[in-house]
Amino acid sequence: xxxxxxxxxxxxxxxxxxxxxxxxxxxxxxxxxxxxxxxxxxxxxxxxxxxxxxxxxxxxxxxxxxxxxxxxxxxxxxxxxxxxxxxxxxxxxxxxxxxxxxxxxxxxxxxxxxxxxxxxxxxxxxxxxxxxxxxxxxxxxxxxxxxxxxxxxxxxxxxxxxxxxxxxxxxxxxxxxxxxxxxxxxxxxxxxxxxxxxxxxxxxxxxxxxxxxxxxxxxxxxxxxxxxxxxxxxxxxxxxxxxxxxxxxxxxxxxxxxxxxxxxxxxxxxxxxxxxxxxxxxxxxxxxxxxxxxxxxxxxxxxxxxxxxxxxxxx
Amino acid sequence: xxxxxxxxxxxxxxxxxxxxxxxxxxxxxxxxxxxxxxxxxxxxxxxxxxxxxxxxxxxxxxxxxxxxxxxxxxxxxxxxxxxxxxxxxxxxxxxxxxxxxxxxxxxxxxxxxxxxxxxxxxxxxxxxxxxxxxxxxxxxxxxxxxxxxxxxxxxxxxxxxxxxxxxxxxxxxxxxxxxxxxxxxxxxxxxxxxxxxxxxxxxxxxxxxxxxxxxxxxxxxxxxxxxxxxxxxxxxxxxxxxxxxxxxxxxxxxxxxxxxxxxxxxxxxxxxxxxxxxxxxxxxxxxxxxxxxxxxxxxxxxxxxxxxxxxxxxxxxxxxxxxxxxxxxxxxxxxxxxxxxxxxxxxxxxxxxxxxxxxxxxxxxxxxxxxxxxxxxxxxxxxxxxxxxxxxxxxxxxxxxxxxxxxxxx
Numbered sequence: 001x002x003x004x005x006x007x008x009x010x011x012x013x014x015x016x017x018x019x020x021x022x023x024x025x026x027x028x029x030x031x032x033x034x035x036x037x038x039x040x041x042x043x044x045x046x047x048x049x050x051x052x053x054x055x056x057x058x059x060x061x062x063x064x065x066x067x068x069x070x071x072x073x074x075x076x077x078x079x080x081x082x083x084x085x086x087x088x089x090x091x092x093x094x095x096x097x098x099x100x101x102x103x104x105x106x107x108x109x110x111x112x113x114x115x116x117x118x119x120x121x122x123x124x125x126x127x128x129x130x131x132x133x134x135x136x137x138x139x140x141x142x143x144x145x146x147x148x149x150x151x152x153x154x155x156x157x158x159x160x161x162x163x164x165x166x167x168x169x170x171x172x173x174x175x176x177x178x179x180x181x182x183x184x185x186x187x188x189x190x191x192x193x194x195x196x197x198x199x200x201x202x203x204x205x206x207x208x209x210x211x212x213x214x215x216x217x218x219x220x221x222x223x224x225x226x227x228x229x230x231x232x233x234x235x236x237x238x239x240x241x242x243x244x245x246x247x248x249x250x251x252x253x254x255x256x257x258x259x260x261x262x263x264x265x266x267x268x269x270x271x272x273x274x275x276x277x278x279x280x281x282x283x284x285x286x287x288x289x290x291x292x293x294x295x296x297x298x299x300x301x302x303x304x305x306x307x308x309x310x311x312x313x314x315x
Numbered sequence: 316x317x318x319x320x321x322x323x324x325x326x327x328x329x330x331x332x333x334x335x336x337x338x339x340x341x342x343x344x345x346x347x348x349x350x351x352x353x354x355x356x357x358x359x360x361x362x363x364x365x366x367x368x369x370x371x372x373x374x375x376x377x378x379x380x381x382x383x384x385x386x387x388x389x390x391x392x393x394x395x396x397x398x399x400x401x402x403x404x405x406x407x408x409x410x411x412x413x414x415x416x417x418x419x420x421x422x423x424x425x426x427x428x429x430x431x432x433x434x435x436x437x438x439x440x441x442x443x444x445x446x447x448x449x450x451x452x453x454x455x456x457x458x459x460x461x462x463x464x465x466x467x468x469x470x471x472x473x474x475x476x477x478x479x480x481x482x483x484x485x486x487x488x489x490x491x492x493x494x495x496x497x498x499x500x501x502x503x504x505x506x507x508x509x510x511x512x513x514x515x516x517x518x519x520x521x522x523x524x525x526x527x528x529x530x531x532x533x534x535x536x537x538x539x540x541x542x543x544x545x546x547x548x549x550x551x552x553x554x555x556x557x558x559x560x561x562x563x564x565x566x567x568x569x570x571x572x573x574x575x576x577x578x579x580x581x582x583x584x585x586x587x588x589x590x591x592x593x594x595x596x597x598x599x600x601x602x603x604x605x606x607x608x609x610x611x612x613x614x615x616x617x618x619x620x621x622x623x624x625x626x627x628x629x630x631x632x633x634x635x636x637x638x639x640x641x642x643x644x645x646x647x648x649x650x651x652x653x654x655x656x657x658x659x660x661x662x663x664x665x666x667x668x669x670x671x672x673x674x675x676x677x678x679x680x681x682x683x684x685x686x687x688x689x690x691x692x693x694x695x696x697x698x699x700x701x702x703x704x705x706x707x708x709x710x711x712x713x714x715x716x717x718x719x720x721x722x723x724x725x
Contacts, residue, residue, distance in 0.1 A: 067401075152550065
């Protein structure tokens with residue numbers, strides 16, 4: 001009979017681990033960062049790299065003539081924009097445009113969502129129809145409104161003139177007082193479906209029994225909206241409004257196609273001003289300076305909304 | 316840019332940036348020109364890169380400054396200076412073929428600091444289209460011979476009121492758009508009233524009694540509803556094609572455009588005559604503007620000689636004949652191109668008007684500086700201030716002078 005040699009177990013040695021000493025949660029965090037890091041590096045390169053480059057350009061004299069040897073000119077571009085009054089004008093037009101577009105589409109979106117969010121016959125068809133403007137490219141929307149607002153043969157003037165509401169040859173896009181409302185009209189028409197669909201989705205999350213209980217207690221529609229609907233929709237409202245603000249700060253296609261920033265600069269927002277300085281006047285330094293101001297405003301707004309979000313009592 | 320590495324027997328590919336390939340009225344002409352060139356030069360292929368006109372300059376600059384320029388680029392006359400200033404254009408003094416065939420002064424107009432930087436391809440003239448049917452309704456049976464007659468007739472046509480379709484009738488169209496083109500279309504008004512854009516020494520001299528008088532006249536045209544207010548050039552073309560404007564200023568190539576816009580199609584051609592913008596007195600020099608579409612070769616192109624062959628074809632008799640095949644009414648820049656059968660056809664007799672102006676009184680745009688485009692934009696904006704905002708001409712012109720001076724000083 002053969003006796004197998006006794007195999008002694010190997011001595012236990014502690015394997016070296018770079019994560020030794022970390023708690024389980026810390027190890028999880030490290031693992032998550034390792035997964036996210038490649039994407040973060042790409043993001044830094046393709047997003048933050050150009051942003052940093054733009055900020056540097058904004059402090060240089062960089063034009064068609066000096067592009068091969070741009071010179072550092074400190075805050076000269078910013079000072080020139082402020083002293084000429086142009087920057088304040090661009091910021092004013094931008095805030096008015098963004099404020100009105102976001103405000104109007106918020107009211108429209110919320111109002112229609114409340115109407116079709118209920119058990120309304122044909123609500124699905126209505127939701128589909130209301131989404132149609134969002135499916136149309138901005139450039140097409142711009143040309144549709146260009147034709148409709150044409151002073152000599154546009155349908156809007158024809159209709160309003162026939163009803164006696166205004167002069168049948170009213171100037172819209174070349175009237176300094178009406179050009180901005182005209183582009184606001186086009187922008188709201190194009191964008192309110194997104195606001196609407198987010199609110200419709202949000203309304204679905206409100207517990208029915210809470211609403212029923214409120215009704216039993218005698219709460220009317222206004223009280224229900226104020227004390228139940230709005231608190232439940234707070235997060236969605238904040239996100240929706242913030243995204244709408246950012247989207248409209250970036251709005252270029254509709255305004256450029258309809259008015260090219262005119263007449264007399266009455267529709268020149270920060271986005272158009274950057275484009276004009278960089279690609280019409282070939283002054284990349286000044287164009288970048290406007291872009292930096294634009295970026296700064298959006299950062300402040302985003303931080304403000306993040307702060308509001310953190311204060312959400314429902315979170 | 317055409318591929319720098321070609322297999323031995325592969326044809327050379329030339330990238331040709333243009334806008335006519337993006338326009339319905341000319342895209343077929345371009346395709347035919349390219350096909351004819353490639354047939355004649357089997358070792359060269361043309362890769363057309365069409366971009367809409369309004370984005371063409373930006374695209375050319377971005378491509379060039381980004382290190383990927385085309386081999387050949389089509390450029391409006393007002394774009395040549397900024398492209399040259401960017402240092403992206405190849406000098407054509409030695410490259411251009413058949414230079415002696417070009418009409419007098421044509422090549423000199425595209426020479427900057429002794430370097431020929433662009434070749435005019437087809438010339439255009441801003442002329443006046445006169446709707447004879449509207450003039451007849453207003454009691455006139457001939458075109459105006461003087462500026463004063465033109466204004467008198469314009470007011471008389473305006474007094475006709477509305478047309479059969481209920482649309483307002485206008486006497487003379489003036490664009491109030493905010494684009495450089497709207498600016499240089501105002502130059503005939505300035506020139507006519509004795510104003511100038513630049514002195515012979517190159518100084519900006521907009522602030523003058525002549526310019527103020529021109530702006531006052533334009534303002535009156537809007538206030539008196541002789542011109543539609545707040546419209547751009549494309550709207551004016553539509554209105555003229557609908558038979559609602561008596562006098563419209565535009566380039567000669569609009570004949571085909573009006574036919575496509577008019578409810579009467581080709582028959583609308585019988586409703587109007589074409590003439591040079593009238594001067595102060597009969598038979599005196601007019602204030603018609605001369606414009607060119609040019610062709611440029613890019614410094615970084617490895618196929619500059621092949622590009623020069625392509626340019627020679629496009630500006631030559633065969634290229635111009637194909638360009639005019641669909642009634643494009645392109646005017647020649649070379650003597651040999653001026654002798655093609657197209658210009659001798661009886662139905663094209665009106666082209667004599669334009670051809671007269673080639674060596675005649677038409678004034679070239681003073682576009683030798685890269686600041687010219689911004690200056691024309693400033694001029695268009697000044698027009699808006701006066702016409703749409705009701706500001707005083709003298710104040711606006713003083714601001715305009717200061718603004719354009721600083722643009723040229725930078």
